[in-house]
Amino acid sequence: MIISYCVNPDCSEPKNHPKLKKCNSCGSNLILNKRYRAIKMLGKGGFGATFVGVDLTVVGDPLCVIKQLRPMADDAQGLNTAISLFEREAKTLGKIDHPQIPKLLDYFADNDRFYLIQELVNGQNLQREVKTQGVYGELAVRRFLEDITPILKYLHSERVIHRDIKPANILRRKKDEKLVLIDFGAVKDQVNTQLAKTMGQTALTKFSVGTMGYAPPEQLAMRPIYSSDIFALGGTCVYLITGKSPKNFNIDPDTGKLLWHENVNISGALTKVIDKMLAQDTKERFKTVDELMEALKVPSFAQSLSQNVSKKPSPQPQVKHSHDSEDITATATNSQLSNTLSATERLEKAIQKRRTSKENKATAIKWTQDTFLTAVNNGKKDFSDQNLQGLNLEEGKLNKCIFRYCQLQGVIFSEANLSQANFYGADLSNANLSNANLSQAYFSKTNLENADFKGANLGNADFTNANVTNTNFCGANLKNAKINQQQLKTAKINWNTVFPDGSRHWWKFF
Incomplete structure (x- = not known):
């Protein structure tokens, strides 16, 4: 039975009859901004909660996602600052237009709480996928990186840092199997970062800074940069390969490297790429998504992909999405294209060698x-x-x-x-x-x-x-x-x- 769910975090009995406009238990409004009704809670945390809702102003009451954000501000000045920052950041997200990022449909403040309304995506997140279906092999991780990096590149081109990339925030959309990036930390972290500076609060005692294990040092210090998302993406790869959060691995005390390699069956080339994504020092990490995408085209990757195609092609050969090809073509110089052509002959010879190599036996x-x-x-x-x-x-x-x-x-x-x-x-x-x-x-x-x-x-x-x-x-x-x-x-x-x-x-x- 469909219910009307009260979004007041202090409500003791949030479930109500679907026709009510006020909560029976606490008296809070059940209709948000005169149009949205929450019908089910999806999850909650220190900064707010997420609900499935319906838009009552549209024919058919279509489903949507209601994200409730509560700013960590205790006084009127802090709250006014938070509201201003929230509106600015929400407008930025509202400009994002990508088929693999849920559209921001609406945003508003109500009763000292902020709300983002987004389209609902039907799919399973990658954390759940790994738990139910097992960890990824090397080809699956490569395909994951091929699918997710163009989304991240687009996001950074719009001057937006996601701030909370992790397996739970990446969905595999049911209708077409495409990856969808959800639950931006951009609004809540940007609001709290500015509040911390304004109100004098320390970064680690009161304010949200991403997810431990996936957030790099500079983000924990409330100074996220574009490569902070690349670090989180590397942590996501570790989870997909091992089924364990990066925070559950030891750190090399001399180098600071995450010790995740043991008992994994992937090539040295992919290991090297993930390690560079996870570099603690931003100078040693990939600085841009373009750098990461270029690294993913190193010979060992190309060889493995060529081997798959050279056997007997499936009806759905491994190709990049059209916007990926446009991105790469737009940034390629004549010398790069020449190098690519000359590398083809070397690639064919390398394929023959690799077929008898130990690394190839591990992947094929x-x-x-x-x-x-x-x-x-x-x-x-x-x-x-x-x-x-x-x-x-x-x-x-x-x-x-x-x-x-x-x-x-x-x-x-x-x-x-x-x-x-x-x-x-x-x-x-x-x-x-x-x-x-x-x-x-x-x-x-x-x-x-x-x-x-x-x-x-x-x-x-x-x-x-x-x-x-x-x-x-x-x-x-x-x-x-x-x-x-x-x-x-x-x-x-x-x-x-x-x-x-x-x-x-x-x-x-x-």
Whole structure:
């Protein structure tokens, strides 16, 4: 049942009837700024709270995110300063226009509290993703950096420092698998930094300065710079690889370096890049996102990516987003382009050498049925980018496994439990998934040509932009699945196929 949630942090019983305008318990207004009603709390901390809300002035009462911020000011002068700073910073955020950053829809002050209204993004944050699906491998971390750095570059071009980059503040949007950067510390930290200077408070006793473990020394001292976000991004990589917050690792007393390398299986090149992101001294750290993006194109990265493509290309090859290409092209000089062309020949020779190197063996795993099932039994869930062609995984217990961009041609998944499995961008052509449990499975942009889903449970599965040419859905349950009529016309169906609306009206397609 939808409720009306009181946003007063001191309210003892915040849940109210959805039609009320005043809280039954404390008497606070339930309608914020004459248009927004909170309906569920998402989380809270020392500086405020976050709610799911509805906009009552728009037809259909669309959902939104309500962020409540409470300035750390005790007197009228401090509060007035905070309000002025809040409005200035909120206006800055309001100018941000990027498809992977939630839009700021509104902002206002009410009862000595500040509110930001943002669009709601449906997705899971990376902290939760790692906890439920396991840590990232090297290719997954590289793809993460390829996806997130252009967002950060845009943000810095708008003269905005995020100030709170961490796994919990990066969502993987459900509809398209793209990363979305949320929950800016820019407003709350900028307001509190200025208040600290104005009111004489010490940085570490009263004011929010980001998240421990991800915030670099200069940010803890309330002097954040653009590379502070790069440090936090490096800490995020450490979490994705190890499943542990950077604050839980020891520090080398002589160098100040984070000792996170033990028991991780990634190349020396990627380790070197992350270490430079995490440099305590700003002079040793990447100063700009451009520098970081350039480092991510060093030969060992390019070789690994070229090897993946040179085997047998999947239907969704690894490419940069269009705005990434424009950014790189716009900053490339003629000499850089010349160096890139001359490096191509060297790259081809290096690829041949690397194929027999120890580092290559660590990143390119030769999977067999036994090694795959052993990995699953040991808790591994993420098999992104792997070559699993032709494996017999019949009756496997593989629910929630991740097969993003996998080569799965001809694999046998018959009668397997693959509920909530993620096949985004994978190649499942000619695969056997008959009688498998694939409820809530994700097949967006997946190649399913000639795949066999006979008798499979595909309830609530997502086939957005999937290729289902000649796919066998005879006897399959597609109830509530996201698949359109045009797609179904290219697939095989029969009188026993259950369609998304729950019917068996197969003759409509002839």
